[in-house]
Amino acid sequence: MLISLGWLTALMAGIFAIHIGQKLCFPYFWKDVxxxxxxxxxxLKMEIYKVTSKVFTxxxxxxxxxxxxxxxxxxxxxxxxxxxRDIDERSNKVAQVFEALGTVKKGDTVALLMNNEPDFLCVWxxxxxxxxxxxxxNTNIKCRSLLHCFNCCGAKILIVxxxxxxxxxxxxxxxxxxxxxVWAMKTESSHPGVHTLLDxxxxxxxxxxxxxxxxxxxxxxxxxxxxxxxxxxxxxxAVISHLQSLKGAAGFWAYGGTSEDVxxxxxxxxxxxxxxxxxxxxxxxxxxxxxxxxxxxSQFWTDCKKYNVTIFQYIGELCRYLCNQPKAEGEKEHxxxxxxxxxxxxxxxxxxxxxxxxxxxxxxxxxxEGNLCFMNHVGKVGAVGRSNFFYKLLFKYELxxxxxxxxxxxxxxxxxxERVKKGETGLLLSRVNARAPFFGYAGSKQLTEKKLLxxxxxxxxxxxxxxxxxxxxxxxxxxxxxxxxxxFRWKGENxxxxxxxxxxxxxxxxxxxxxxxxxxxxxxxxxxxxxVIIRPNCEFDGKKLFDQVLHYLPGYARPLFIRIQDFxxxxxxxxHQKFRLVDSGFNPSTISDPLYFLDNGEKSYVPxxxxxxxxxxxxxxxx
Ligand SMILES: *[C@@H]1O[C@H](CO)[C@@H](O)[C@H](O)[C@H]1NC(C)=O
Numbered sequence: 001m002l003i004s005l006g007w008l009t010a011l012m013a014g015i016f017a018i019h020i021g022q023k024l025c026f027p028y029f030w031k032d033v034x035x036x037x038x039x040x041x042x043x044l045k046m047e048i049y050k051v052t053s054k055v056f057t058x059x060x061x062x063x064x065x066x067x068x069x070x071x072x073x074x075x076x077x078x079x080x081x082x083x084x085r086d087i088d089e090r091s092n093k094v095a096q097v098f099e100a101l102g103t104v105k106k107g108d109t110v111a112l113l114m115n116n117e118p119d120f121l122c123v124w125x126x127x128x129x130x131x132x133x134x135x136x137x138n139t140n141i142k143c144r145s146l147l148h149c150f151n152c153c154g155a156k157i158l159i160v161x162x163x164x165x166x167x168x169x170x171x172x173x174x175x176x177x178x179x180x181x182v183w184a185m186k187t188e189s190s191h192p193g194v195h196t197l198l199d200x201x202x203x204x205x206x207x208x209x210x211x212x213x214x215x216x217x218x219x220x221x222x223x224x225x226x227x228x229x230x231x232x233x234x235x236x237x238a239v240i241s242h243l244q245s246l247k248g249a250a251g252f253w254a255y256g257g258t259s260e261d262v263x264x265x266x267x268x269x270x271x272x273x274x275x276x277x278x279x280x281x282x283x284x285x286x287x288x289x290x291x292x293x294x295x296x297x298s299q300f301w302t303d304c305k306k307y308n309v310t311i312f313q314y315i316g317e318l319c320r321y322l323c324n325q326p327k328a329e330g331e332k333e334h335x336x337x338x339x340x341x342x343x344x345x346x347x348x349x350x351x352x353x354x355x356x357x358x359x360x361x362x363x364x365x366x367x368x369e370g371n372l373c374f375m376n377h378v379g380k381v382g383a384v385g386r387s388n389f390f391y392k393l394l395f396k397y398e399l400x401x402x403x404x405x406x407x408x409x410x411x412x413x414x415x416x417x418e419r420v421k422k423g424e425t426g427l428l429l430s431r432v433n434a435r436a437p438f439f440g441y442a443g444s445k446q447l448t449e450k451k452l453l454x455x456x457x458x459x460x461x462x463x464x465x466x467x468x469x470x471x472x473x474x475x476x477x478x479x480x481x482x483x484x485x486x487x488f489r490w491k492g493e494n495x496x497x498x499x500x501x502x503x504x505x506x507x508x509x510x511x512x513x514x515x516x517x518x519x520x521x522x523x524x525x526x527x528x529x530x531x532v533i534i535r536p537n538c539e540f541d542g543k544k545l546f547d548q549v550l551h552y553l554p555g556y557a558r559p560l561f562i563r564i565q566d567f568x569x570x571x572x573x574x575x576h577q578k579f580r581l582v583d584s585g586f587n588p589s590t591i592s593d594p595l596y597f598l599d600n601g602e603k604s605y606v607p608x609x610x611x612x613x614x615x616x617x618x619x620x621x622x623x
Contacts, residue, residue: 028378028386035377036390038254043394046219046243053217057242058249059128060214062283063088069286076290076307077118087121089206094126095213096204097197103181106131106213109153109225113137113146113168114161116269116293119185121279123159128223131213135225135237136270139164140493140554143171145234150180152237152443153225159183159197219243225442226272234499237442240276244439247373248276249284251340255362255377257311259286264304264312264336266295267492277340277364278313297321301356304334312336315492316343316524323351332357340364343480343489343524346382365480371438371464372397372430374478383477384470395436398457399426399470404579407485409453417456420471425481428470429456429463438464485578488517489525491556500559503552504530507545509538512568514576515559518585522619528559531581531593533568540564542596542605549598560623561586562596562605588613 049055065072066088073081098104110127112134114120127134135153137146139161146168150158158175160168162185168175175182176193184191187199224240252263263282267274269291282289290307300322303309318341338360344352349361365384366373372395374385400417401410402425409417409427420426432438432452440448453463469481483489486497497515504513511533517526534540540562549558563586569577588595588608595608597616606612615621 031378032386032388032390034256035254035375038250039391039394042247042250042254046246049219055216055219055221055242057214057216057223058245058280058283059125059223061249062125063208063211065283065286072286073288074282075118075121076288077116078293082118087118087125090119090122090201091125091129092206092208093201093204094123094197095129095209096207097200098127098130099209100204104130104132104157107133108157109133109135109155111135111137111150111153111155111158112270113139113158113164114185114269115139115163116265116274116291117161118291119161120269123185124275129209129214131216133222133224136227136275138227138235138270138493138554139167139268140556141227141235142552142554143168144552145499147171147174147178148234149227149237150175150178152441154443155180157181157183160185162186162198165189165191165194216242219246220437220439222439222442224275226270226275228494235496236444236447238272239439239442240272241439243437245276245280248272249280251277251364251375252281252287252311253284254375255338255340255360257281257285257287257338261285261287261310262308262335263287263289264292264307264309265289266292266300266318267313267315267341273313273315273341281340295321297325301328301331301334304336308335310335311338311340314339314341314344316341316345316348317492319344319352320348320524323348323355327355331355338362342384343492345524348524349381365478370430370466371432371436372428372466376477380477382479384480385478387472387476387478396431396433398429398431398463399424399472400429400456402427402469402484404484405577407577407579415455416458417453419457422472422474425469425471427484428466428468429453430466432462432464488528490517490527491525493554493556495528495557500528500530500553500557503549504532504545504559506552507548509535509541509544511535514568514578514581516578516582518561518582520623521617523623526582527561527623528557529561529563529581529586530559531563531565531568533565540594540596540605543603546598546604550603558598560598561608562598563591564594564596586613 066084070085071083074084074087075082104110110132112123124134135155137149156179158180160182165184172191181195183195183197185198186196189196220241220243222239223242223245225237226240227235228238263278265274265278269275278289290303290309295318336359340362342364344361344363360379362379363376363384376383376385378386399420401420403410412418430436440451451464453465455461456463467484467487469484470478471481472478487494500515501513504510514531516529518529520527584591586595586608588610596605597608597612599606
């Protein structure tokens with residue numbers, strides 16, 4: 001008895017010592033273990049799917065949840081609750097309508113142009129139930145890009161929300177010429193040739209279509225196409241396979257989410273964050289989500305309190321807008337415990353904690369089309385993720401030296417890239433192999449190929465170029481630094497510089513345009529700026545240029561600043577030199593070239609004076 005007690009004490013002391021030692025030397029040990037076990041568990045599930053050729057998709061999970069917890073609220077939208085069964089049955093109706101018409105078959109792609117609303121999900125799931133892939137169209141993009149989107153994903157049917165039909169007016173004839181069927185979420189339509197879906201849904205049976213329709217044997221089968229703005233102009237359709245959709249759905253769960261959680265989704269569903277992580281994640285947990293048509297800073301906390309929200313999704317800008325709201329009583333009295341998103345800057349992060357309490361901010365890094373993801377599972381301020389020995393076994397990535405001036409990776413004498421040291425900024429590359437395949441873009445081998453780098457560290461290897469500059473510190477925390485090259489982020493959207501440059505180039509007095517993003521104090525991301533060369537014997541016309549960008553570019557892509565140059569600097573490989581331009585910014589007192597500013601009030605580009613500059617950097621002038 002005595003002996004065993006001694007043994008027990010020794011054991012307890014030992015555990016205590018290990019615990020203290022672990023706290024001192026490896027402060028993140030248990031958090032790492034918790035997170036890694038979940039990653040590994042999920043990984044194993046995927047391996048089993050591969051071996052057995054039986055994939056249990058996110059949609060299968062949804063159907064299962066609808067049977068298991070039919071009366072649980074799945075979506076709350078504008079104060080109305082929809083249960084798992086409601087959404088399941090309505091999506092059955094969508095499937096039945098198209099099944100009866102016989103217009104789609106398994107493997108077809110259908111395009112969806114809709115704002116956030118419950119029917120977005122019903123259409124999406126309904127078509128998936130027929131074995132179709134769904135292409136989410138960005139509701140901001142303009143007609144010219146929209147037409148291009150159909151070509152990339154090969155969709156022959158477009159379903160459009162009732163509030164968005166007006167947007168199509170201009171291109172309806174072109175769509176009909178291309179034999180694209182347009183279905184509006186309306187009961188009647190005054191447009192010739194536009195079909196109506198709502199009236200058909202009222203009459204359709206809510207019975208499920210046979211489950212064989214949606215069965216897939218491979219994780220690699222595409223289920224969605226999500227458009228991302230690319231480096232080569234028009235939007236690219238990233239292929240979302242079941243593998244990616246399953247990974248996205250595991251996000252909340254990996255962070256410790258449960259079925260008790262109430263998720264707040266204020267981001268657009270056509271982006272992967274809201275659809276794959278938000279909706280997918282809610283389904284995975286069997287939780288409830290509050291879907292917002294549009295983010296509203298003034299309604300945010302009222303909504304969170306009203307619905308007992310416990311998790312919300314964000315982009316960096318969203319948290320800044322919340323911090324910029326006037327202070328109110330009881331700002332910390334809410335049930336939110338966790339937020340999942342990306343692009344939160346350190347200063348905003350700290351301010352957010354001060355204002356709204358210790359909400360765990362879970363930064364998540366991973367591009368829509370990428371094969372790598374980082375999660376900041378310990379909540380360290382400023383980091384997008386955390387790596388460690390085991391993580392590196394699972395995900396192969398490298399940070400390599402990058403030449404900012406030449407705008408390309410730095411090569412050594414042997415022609416290979418070089419890894420950066422800890423604490424140095426490098427270009428993030430992600431290894432492509434069987435476990436981390438790269439699905440690329442629909443309809444374009446070229447675009448897919450452009451994202452890949454070969455013979456990076458040794459002959460024959462292959463990596464995805466993420467285009468992101470990152471840094472990894474001594475403690476293995478990974479932080480985002482910047483984007484390279486041809487895209488930048490503004491207002492939560494990627495802006496493709498070449499698309500903007502092409503649009504500017506269509507104006508008669510512009511000979512050449514070089515588009516890039518500049519930092520504006522107090523704003524996330526980068527504001528668009530264009531260095532342009534005026535054609536000989538022509539003059540800059542601010543009004544004309546304003547009309548052009550207003551008509552052809554979505555709000556976030558319009559250059560806020562114009563810089564008139566006499567000649568265009570290029571790099572050794574004849575790309576436009578951006579680095580120096582980005583660096584010199586838009587301050588009229590340090591730049592001798594004429595500068596202009598997009599003035600929405602004046603409806604023109606107006607000279608960027610010191611006074612205008614002052615009002616922008618002080619935050620007086622809204623951008
Ligand atoms: C939120 O939680 C409170 C207290 O736990 C409860 O009384 C209330 O009914 C809940 N509200 C909703 C909308 O679930």
